[in-house]
Amino acid sequence: MKLLAQTNRIYLGFSLVVYLLTALAFYQISRLLIYDEVESRLRVEKQDFEAYARTHNAWASSPYFVENKIEITPVPGPVQPGEAFVDTLIYNHYDNEMTPFRQLTFFTPIHGQLYRVEIRKSLIQTYRLIEVITVTMVLFLGLLLLGMFWFQSRLSGRLWLPFYDTLSRVKAFDLRQGSPLQLHPSSITEFSELNDVLTKMADKMQHDYQGLKEFTENASHEMQTPLALINAKVEQLIQSSQLTENQSDWIDGIYQASRRMARLNQGLLLLAKIDNGQFGDTHTVDLTAELMQRLTDMDEVITHKQLTVSSDLREPFRGQLPPFLADSLVTNLISNAIRHNQSGGAIHVCSSAETLALSNTGFAPVTDPGTLFDRFKKGAANAESVGLGLAIVRQICHSYELGVDYQYQSGIHTLTLTRQFAGTERVNGMGIAAS
Amino acid sequence: MKVLVVEDELGLAEGITDYMVKEGYVCETADTFQKADEKIHLYEYDCIIVDLTLPDGNGFQLVETLKRLASTTGIIIISARNALEDKLKGLEIGSDDYLTKPFHLSELNARVKSLLRRRQFGGHTEIRFRELTVVPHARTVFVNGQPTALSRKEYDLLLYFLSNTDVALTKASIAEHLWGDNIDSADSFDMVYSHIKNLRRKLLDKGAADYVQSIYGIGYKFGQP
Structure with a gap:
């Protein structure tokens, strides 16, 4: 939920409660005041009545008194003196309806006879008053509430504008593009501080990223050049014809080691680059087709190792990744399947829209399959491999929303690529298939 | 056949030169951008082998200068950078080949020969x-x-x-x-x-x-x- 919606909701709830309470209190207070007024008038009338009764020692129903205004009933026997106010409804002959009255009941002796006297005052005016007051109150308070609410939302919308601007800019910010994070200055201290902090952070990140990139490149350069030098010198050395067998072996050893190191270096640099996401634009790549193409390219090695290739291609498996990495991915998978295969073995490709599985025959794994994707883990004693192939496969998969899984079952090793976000990806894939 | 080797790593430059001389080329070296720039302004070469990262400049600039001065000279970039962008850029500005270090001298030699064949006789040579x-x-x-x-x-x-x-x-x-x-x-x-x-x-x-x-x-x- 948006911050503004949230604050508005809280604000609305709170003011509603406060306004209701206020309205209730107002109602009660005006009611109390009106009752107080009516009752004090009734008391005055009571005094008038008593004074009248005392002077005249009699009571005559005077026509002056309107209907229901006063009612006198003789009471037999002694009753505790006292007075009481009650609300009562009395039938009104003119309006044909019950009207509310406030009634004061007291006892007074007239002519030696005890009478119960009930003086009433109509509350109908009072009720109307209260109604009008209440309606007016509710109306005005409601208007005020709405007005405040509207004003508040407009104001906060305007106040938070720089924040939303910052947010959208930070969202659009891409570390890989060289342009720095540009934020509009804000007159509000908190926002301008936030912008400052964000700009600083983005600058630092960009600086570090740049540094890392440069380091990667420099490390590559610094390592490859000495390696090139070793290679060149070895090549010069082997041109001399007076080498003994031993010397040839040593030279071969140096040569192999330097080549291994070059491969290792290139593998590590590739991993670092994938880590840093330095490969830029992704495309939809048909990995099944790439894999089959690469298998055709490697035809010679496959024939050489007398491997049989079979495939079960139902639907192409597609991934979103940079083409260079797609190539690296399938190359590593196939190299792996060939390297760890046995002479006369088989390679099987199974492809569907959701999975791409590459199986190969081979000896049972000697290492824990769980660590197979770790760097420098080698399945078997194989001096050639540097142990980075599967680490690169995993790194590429992790970076581009693919899952990779290894299984070994009765002499068959299977590496399976899957989509990690099947739902969204499927829609994507179908869209492409349709277009 | 005159070849210029622009490479700041002297050992490597020497290795390349020795190999090239044995193959019958006249070979010169330049270990800085400055020297290389001077040489390509003064002399004409059939082929130039240029390293991208030089202590005082960028190999790309040399390639650009060379393309302006003598467009028939064959250019081979040798670089430690294996980045695709570098390769594309190199080819885009007019180099003929791109070789990533570490490479084999024999491979470099084969590429120089193939390049010279293509350049000089339009490939129609035996x-x-x-x-x-x-x-x-x-x-x-x-x-x-x-x-x-x-x-x-x-x-x-x-x-x-x-x-x-x-x-x-x-x-x-x-x-x-x-x-x-x-x-x-x-x-x-x-x-x-x-x-x-x-x-x-x-x-x-x-x-x-x-x-x-x-x-x-x-x-x-x-x-x-």
């Missing part, structure tokens, strides 16, 4: 070695004037040998030349062996001398028996 004749643009091979059918890899192999005659070639450099980097040495060495065996047999069948010698522990040499 390579002759005693009774062998190779016509690169038609990819055909003749032994004593008789056409000899070779497989694609055998042809590539022969051309590589002919570019590096009388030079000891490592098995690894041959394998890499034929299959690139993505192949296991153990397999590729066997494959190199079988290709060489076949090539040798085919050439011998047509009456050529046996030029391929195997060098213990190292590789092969193509040259006078």
Whole structure:
């Protein structure tokens, strides 16, 4: 939920409660005041009545008194003196309806006879008053509430504008593009501080990223050049014809080691680059087709190792990744399947829209399959491999929303690529298939 | 044939120069951007081998300058940077080839030769070695004037040998030349062996001398028996 919606909701709830309470209190207070007024008038009338009764020692129903205004009933026997106010409804002959009255009941002796006297005052005016007051109150308070609410939302919308601007800019910010994070200055201290902090952070990140990139490149350069030098010198050395067998072996050893190191270096640099996401634009790549193409390219090695290739291609498996990495991915998978295969073995490709599985025959794994994707883990004693192939496969998969899984079952090793976000990806894939 | 090697790592520059001189080229070196810039303004070269990262400048600039001055000079970039963007940029601004370090001198030599062939005679030239004749643009091979059918890899192999005659070639450099980097040495060495065996047999069948010698522990040499 948006911050503004949230604050508005809280604000609305709170003011509603406060306004209701206020309205209730107002109602009660005006009611109390009106009752107080009516009752004090009734008391005055009571005094008038008593004074009248005392002077005249009699009571005559005077026509002056309107209907229901006063009612006198003789009471037999002694009753505790006292007075009481009650609300009562009395039938009104003119309006044909019950009207509310406030009634004061007291006892007074007239002519030696005890009478119960009930003086009433109509509350109908009072009720109307209260109604009008209440309606007016509710109306005005409601208007005020709405007005405040509207004003508040407009104001906060305007106040938070720089924040939303910052947010959208930070969202659009891409570390890989060289342009720095540009934020509009804000007159509000908190926002301008936030912008400052964000700009600083983005600058630092960009600086570090740049540094890392440069380091990667420099490390590559610094390592490859000495390696090139070793290679060149070895090549010069082997041109001399007076080498003994031993010397040839040593030279071969140096040569192999330097080549291994070059491969290792290139593998590590590739991993670092994938880590840093330095490969830029992704495309939809048909990995099944790439894999089959690469298998055709490697035809010679496959024939050489007398491997049989079979495939079960139902639907192409597609991934979103940079083409260079797609190539690296399938190359590593196939190299792996060939390297760890046995002479006369088989390679099987199974492809569907959701999975791409590459199986190969081979000896049972000697290492824990769980660590197979770790760097420098080698399945078997194989001096050639540097142990980075599967680490690169995993790194590429992790970076581009693919899952990779290894299984070994009765002499068959299977590496399976899957989509990690099947739902969204499927829609994507179908869209492409349709277009 | 005049070749300029622009490389700041002196040992490597020396290695390249020695190899090139042996191949019969006139070779000069420049270890800084400044010197290289001076040389390309003063002299004309048939080919220039340029490193991208120089202590006082960028190899790309040299390539650009050279393209302006003498567009017929062949340019090969040698770089430690294996980035695709660099390769594309290099080719875009007019270099003819891009080689990532570490490379084999024999590979560099083969590429220089192929480049010069393409540049100077539009590729319409024949390579002759005693009774062998190779016509690169038609990819055909003749032994004593008789056409000899070779497989694609055998042809590539022969051309590589002919570019590096009388030079000891490592098995690894041959394998890499034929299959690139993505192949296991153990397999590729066997494959190199079988290709060489076949090539040798085919050439011998047509009456050529046996030029391929195997060098213990190292590789092969193509040259006078």
